[in-house]
Amino acid sequence: MMEDTKKALTKDWWLLFIEENFSFTETKVFKDVLSESLQENLYKGVKEMLQSRINRLDISNGFRLYQKGEEIGDSKVRNLIRENKLGSQESIESYCKRIFGENYGIITNYGERHSDILAENVLEAIQPLFDIIGIPPWGVELTTFIGNYGWTPLGIHTDQRGENVLHFHLGPGKKTMYTWNEDVYKEVGKGVSNNKDVEPLLEYAQKYEFGRGDLYYMPWNKHHIGFSGDFSIGVTLWFNNPTKCSFSKLMIESIKNMFLKDDMNIIESQLDYLNNEQTFNDFIGTLNISSKTLNEPLVDFLQYTYKEYKKCLLSNGGWQNIPLRHHKKVENTNHCFPEFEFKKIVGSNVFKITHEKEEDRLLVYVRGVRLSFKYFEGLVKIIDMVNTGKVIEVQDVIEEIDDLPKDVVIYFLKTLVNNRGLKIQEAPLEEIQFQ
Structure with missing residues (x-):
């Protein structure tokens, strides 16, 4: 020592x-x-x-x-x-x-x-x-x-x-x-x-x-x-430390990563092509952005993107690349994390989870990723609990957050675990499934 x-x-x-x-x-x-x-x-x-x-x-x-x-x-x-x-x-x-x-x-x-x-x-x-x-x-x-x-x-x-x-x-x-x-x-x-x-x-x-x-x-x-x-x-x-051009390209890429919906519907051919506004409506419709933000000046939207990028980077401690998720998608099923309700979880002392309220949504920044949930005070309370860095029983979280259904609490916690914001206590590397 x-x-x-x-x-x-x-x-x-x-x-x-x-x-x-x-x-x-x-x-x-x-x-x-x-x-x-x-x-x-x-x-x-x-x-x-x-x-x-x-x-x-x-x-x-x-x-x-x-x-x-x-x-x-x-x-x-x-x-x-x-x-x-x-x-x-x-x-x-x-x-x-x-x-x-x-x-x-x-x-x-x-x-x-x-x-x-x-x-x-x-x-x-x-x-x-x-x-x-x-x-x-x-x-x-x-x-x-x-x-x-x-x-x-x-x-x-x-x-x-x-x-x-x-x-x-x-x-x-x-x-x-x-x-x-x-x-x-x-x-x-x-x-x-x-x-x-x-x-x-x-x-x-x-x-x-x-x-x-x-x-x-x-x-x-x-x-x-x-x-x-x-x-x-x-x-x-x-x-x-990128060049100004490289950083600007990164900001444009951030718009795609943060706000573009994966809409796979086909856009049909158009009569009166130049004046047909439907394609523009389709384009705007694929952007996962609030109407308030869409109606603000372009420079405000660009600054919003810039700040969201920085919040994500800070939630990952400054690391450029986000960690691997355990699963591609977490559903409210047991196969993602078996017997999760009876596990112990622990937050990170290095990577703190942050959050903000935006209209009726709760934006959560965890290990470089921005997640969006319907806003509930109980979810904020969960974040405060896990940010202490103490080992917590999942059962104790369920009992503490009594104003939300158990399934909602479990799904929220699983999502944080899946994105590496929380760890299941004593889960060996060999037992973890990567996607």
Whole structure:
């Protein structure tokens, strides 16, 4: 415990971090700063993420496997893992060596989507930094690097504009990063992206070596490549500060995600096409927006969308990607969460559920999602109960909220559980069904 106290990533530590990397402009290695408990929790989170990916065969979006520097296609990856699940007793290194061979690399995106352990522990580690600099407009997200793949298979490259990176290194092997300033690389590397002809350019690079327990920071505008000779695991956190154009595209996408109904009715052909207003009425009818909002000026609607996006992001702690739901849709049936009425539930101390009243609706913001219910004071009371972070008996909630039918209370709680706002106490990962 004494060691963990010494290595706590406090507000003072993060202030020193900012000072030593010259306000996020310079690459820097911070040696031996990750506590044993944080390393252990991040390892558990990486394993939880891999179990979510591998055991559900979810490798289509953000899962890349490389063997001897060559990317392996999705169908071949599925064939490798279909009958080879990652169990609770096997280590990540042992499993990967057994299934993927001696020389491999796994790069996975959206770690916060697949592991609550990762999402909660990384967020707790960086919260003091958020308190100093604020939350990036596009939030943060996680990528993991696993294996002993030698040179990063992507070649020498730069990251997305504005996306600064923090690398939490779990080891056990060391990793070496080589970086080139933009003007240097333009001259010696001709500015080539994903350049795999690395050796001739190393003499012009800056070299950074880090090992287990170290933290590596790099700004977005550095050409770089990594080398991992021995097996190691790294968890990277991306601070997504987008361009103005990218953020505007995100706002437009948010309109679609938050307000567009999935109406599959066919629109018929039209006479007097230019003057026929029916298509416009059909378009407006697919927007799940109150009449009051629709009749306000466009700039008010855009600001409304902007604020709703931010409320959702904050409810997810700043994580860009929402976690996986347990089920595609929760109905008031027992098969979603068997014997739910007799379970214990617990709210998160990290991700608080927020709510607002809008006309006759209760808008609930939970883990990045905006849910809409008919307004009842009892539902607000439930949110207040679970936001305490205490373990609660579902039966006790039913008894406390005596002005609502039991089925309504159970459905509301199931919906919060389904969207990761609540957890069923002591539900093992292997017992949870993912969709």
